[in-house]
Amino acid sequence: MKISWKNRKKFVKPTPIQMDSKKMIHVENLFDSGLLPMLITPRIPDVDLTEWISNQRDFIEKKLSQHGGILFRGFNIQTQKQFQELTKEYIKVPMKYKEGATPRSKVTENTYTSTEFPSDQHIALHNELSYVTTWPQKICFCSIAPAKTGGETPIADVRRVYHRIDKDLREKFAAKGWMLVRNYGDGFGLKWQDVFHTENPKKVEQYCKENEIEFEWKDESHLKTKQVRKAVRKHPDTGEWLWFNHIAFWHESSLDPKVRDMLTESLGIENLPYNTYYGDGSPINYDDAEHIRKAYDQETISFEWKKGDVLLLDNMLVAHGRNPFEGERKTVVSMGEPYTPENL
Template sequence: MKKLEFKNIKRKAVDVRSETAISLEFLENNATLPLIIKPAIANLDLAEWTCANRDFIDAKLLKHGAILLRDFQITTAPVFERFGLAICSELFNENGEHPRETVSGNVYTPVFYPSDRKLLWHNENSFNHFFPQKILFACRQPAQEGGETPIVDSRKVFELLNPKIKKLFLKKKVMYLRNYSDRLGLNWQKVFQTNNKAEVETRCRQAFIDFDWRENRLRTRSIRPAAVKHPKTGEMTWFTQAQHWHPACLDEQTRQLFKSSFQAEDLPRNCYYGDGTFIEDSVMEEICNIYQQLEVTFSWKKGDVLVLDNLLTAHGRNPFVGERQLLVAMGDMMSFADIEDLGEGK
């Protein structure tokens, strides 16, 4: 973890109510997210302004769940990381979970996923015990066509869910099952960034993950909540990656490939109700329909920065044509234990 040190920065806060500093707007008149913040004065340093007005930004992020910072021209990894260390107390710099590349320090490329397919909505690392409170994106180069990062208010997903489905998930939770091998997906050495099985087992226990070995192949199971109470707002929010793990949510080509190649328990990823019973395809279809209904998209512009409260807002990625270059950072890590403790104290 790395913390930011500002040198030669005046600590006098900018009056955010003044149009001489920033302007606030939305994509549409009735939109609630993302809140768009633009500089209203020339050469406004985003990291410096953020450092001086952190409480203001945090309050807006809690209200809207997503902030799009536009026209600040953040296009390089060092400048993006500097901003990240201004808006987050710490940045997460241990990332073997997804096939992506480290650009510099605490900055990554987006997760690899075929450009002709849609990456469905999810809350980052919600299948893990530990996850970021904030996730940040910066656009170095927008795609020639498509490539938007659709976002969804997870509070509204929770509100719109069929009460019967909601009650079932709240009671049973979600079991995430994963098989690590060289056959398809990432092997355990890549994800855990070690060749030591004992170290893997220790980390699994620390993260409340059940595991078993099949020669050199690893299978893990973890049970996580499907919905949580936000530790600061007290709002209930749908917080899951079931759309990424359930076979019914795969594109037709991938689903048929998996069906012909694996038994259900041997799929690279799968998910069940927390008691181990199958989640019905119809249930996942209904959940995905709600996400689709609530989805908000905008076209990336070079220099854009998107900040999400990871508990309040899910994100995805649309198919695209041409080269697409985004930077990603994650910060302010917490765990389900933190949420439960804070929730009980309210």
């Protein structure tokens, strides 16, 4: 006896089509000239990037160690909420900003705007929070609204930057480390209350003691801090040597000459908002700082953001910055997987 389809379908359950996760995406280098960043795009419509990532952590970790950065493009990440769900899935231990140096807004619990610096300003390349005692191993960006022009996030592999630094200079920094000096209270840069997230000087002092930071209250509103950190480090997973610091980023020679002259005249060189030295406190000459900047420049690549792009970086392997831009630009960022070295 034949049974009609109308009756049969009551008992027949559709079988979902299974597809190999790796066959759902296409992998290539964004640029022919190098490995950074690796580009991942969907082969089929409506691939859920959050779900895909949850099933491919080992694959992503392997590729991230090799390339340093992965650009996910075409996955229809359109909102801050979607980005938050994505990073919540991948970055299992999120981190908040501490000892911050530039203004940014908190979007959600673990998502922030990228640095809210004036749009005509260039932000030099740096590894996020290289000067703290515990920094994020992963940092992830999403372009919610690309700028009309400019606004790229330039990146550089600091394994390669390390090898571009003159050997003698590199060894000098390896032996001495580097020192960051910050001065708060003169109206330039963030206030100490914003950096340390407290109005209580005693809590600032406790934080400094716990994080190997020297501090000096010049008066009740003016604070000077000094911290010495290693200039070169080995990656905890790959064992590769890295140029991992903010030495050139905050060196006085990186300031616009007119701004530097104005600040030096009004505050004195010892009271600049930021400055860097060798770890023993001796000055870094301008030629050496320029040599370091050129090493970054030689390894810097950038690409035009597209709406919904997600850029995942190993924060120890890859430095990032920001180019000037025109028009509205909205880029959000999340970071995590804290790492604390045995020796600072």
